[in-house]
Amino acid sequence: MSERVSERGDAPWRAKGCPWAAVVMMTVVVPALAGTMKEARADVTTECEFLEISAKAGDKPAIDHELSPVEKKLKKPPFSTWNQFKLLSRLQKPLAKKKAEPIPLKIGSATATLVEIVDKSKVRLTITMDDHKGKQVANNTATVEAGDYLIYVHGLPNNEGHLLSLTCK
Amino acid sequence: MSKPSDPRSDLELMEHADGETEDAGVAARLERDPDARAKIQAIQEIGELVRGHLELSADAAHDAKFAAMWRRIDDQIEAPVAGLWSRAMRWFDRYRGHVITGAVSAGAVAALALILRPSMPDPGRYGAGSTVIDVRPVALRATPEIDALDTPGGTGTVINLDDDEDGHTTVIWVTPADTVEGI
Numbered sequence: 001m002s003e004r005v006s007e008r009g010d011a012p013w014r015a016k017g018c019p020w021a022a023v024v025m026m027t028v029v030v031p032a033l034a035g036t037m038k039e040a041r042a043d044v045t046t047e048c049e050f051l052e053i054s055a056k057a058g059d060k061p062a063i064d065h066e067l068s069p070v071e072k073k074l075k076k077p078p079f080s081t082w083n084q085f086k087l088l089s090r091l092q093k094p095l096a097k098k099k100a101e102p103i104p105l106k107i108g109s110a111t112a113t114l115v116e117i118v119d120k121s122k123v124r125l126t127i128t129m130d131d132h133k134g135k136q137v138a139n140n141t142a143t144v145e146a147g148d149y150l151i152y153v154h155g156l157p158n159n160e161g162h163l164l165s166l167t168c169k
Numbered sequence: 170m171s172k173p174s175d176p177r178s179d180l181e182l183m184e185h186a187d188g189e190t191e192d193a194g195v196a197a198r199l200e201r202d203p204d205a206r207a208k209i210q211a212i213q214e215i216g217e218l219v220r221g222h223l224e225l226s227a228d229a230a231h232d233a234k235f236a237a238m239w240r241r242i243d244d245q246i247e248a249p250v251a252g253l254w255s256r257a258m259r260w261f262d263r264y265r266g267h268v269i270t271g272a273v274s275a276g277a278v279a280a281l282a283l284i285l286r287p288s289m290p291d292p293g294r295y296g297a298g299s300t301v302i303d304v305r306p307v308a309l310r311a312t313p314e315i316d317a318l319d320t321p322g323g324t325g326t327v328i329n330l331d332d333d334e335d336g337h338t339t340v341i342w343v344t345p346a347d348t349v350e351g352i
Contacts (some may be wrong), residue, residue: 046302072332072335073332073335073338076330078328078340078342079340117302120302120303121302121303121304121305121310122311123302124316126317129343135321135322136319136321136322137320137321137322137323137343138318138319138320138325138341138343139317139318139319139320140315140317140318140325140341141315141316141318142313142314142315142316142339142341143313143314143316144313144314144337144339145304145305145310145311145313145336145337146302146303146305147304147305147307147310147336148310148313148336148337148339149335149336149337149338149339150313150338150339150341151338151339151340151341152341152343153340153341153342153343154343154345155342155344155345168302169302169304
């Protein structure tokens with residue numbers, strides 16, 4: 001009889017419900033929450049590649065081999081007015097939501113802001129581009145699919161061009 | 170034929186045998202009357218027999234009652250343990266402290282691993298967050314949309330180029346005003 005009493009007496013947790021529920025909560029919910037936090041943190045970033053290019057017309061076509069990602073495009077209109085393309089600068093930059101990031105250029109400057117991510121596959125960006133005098137050339141907001149390209153072209157004297165290509169993923 | 174007994178004196182003898190009276194007259198009678206002593210002895214023997222029988226009955230009833238009570242208690246305490254699940258649960262009950270400690274530790278380690286693991290490139294996804302933007306197949310991509318365009322001191326022209334292999338390219342061509350005027 002005394003054994004029975006002690007068996008029942010040392011188990012007050014039974015009255016509070018199944019202890020396995022707490023274990024399951026710890027093992028399932030905590031990692032799930034951690035994953036959610038990580039997703040939330042990742043939700044507001046994208047990474048964009050910026051290529052600053054100078055363009056002009058010359059006797060012989062020449063395209064920097066570092067411009068291979070856009071080489072095919074540069075050989076087609078409207079870029080075919082030029083046949084020489086030189087990479088001035090290249091920058092890969094993560095963009096945080098609603099935070100304007102400066103994009104240093106060899107000629108002038110630019111800023112890029114991730115406005116939002118649309119439908120999980122598109123980015124809405126605001127790009128500003130200034131010339132070498134600090135005068136704004138363009139202020140544009142566009143929505144593009146990840147992997148697609150935006151190319152800003154600023155016509156310069158002597159039939160030269162200043163190009164800023166960007167793509168985000 | 171024996172002399173009829175006195176009912177009153179027999180009653181006194183019974184009371185005396187049961188210890189209910191200490192009458193000195195009854196004691197004196199027993200000293201001198203062998204018949205009274207025989208009656209007392211008979212009464213005591215019958216009393217012992219009756220008492221023994223009743224006690225045996227009581228003991229039997231007691232054991233049966235408590236046995237049934239314990240069976241009911243046991244049934245309520247422990248469910249039938251024939252199944253594997255029941256045996257497993259009993260094992261967990263016995264080692265619940267160890268199991269809970271292990272499970273909580275494993276959960277905590279898993280949570281830390283998820284939080285602290287470096288971002289891994291995910292096929293089809295890219296970026297500092299590494300898991301946010303889906304790069305859709307070219308054929309499924311939507312045409313770029315120009316939400317706003319301001320080209321101070323110049324003219325802006327938007328050209329959309331479609332490429333079956335590389336996706337869309339949107340060209341924003343800014344022609345300075347002085348160049349336009351010159352044309």
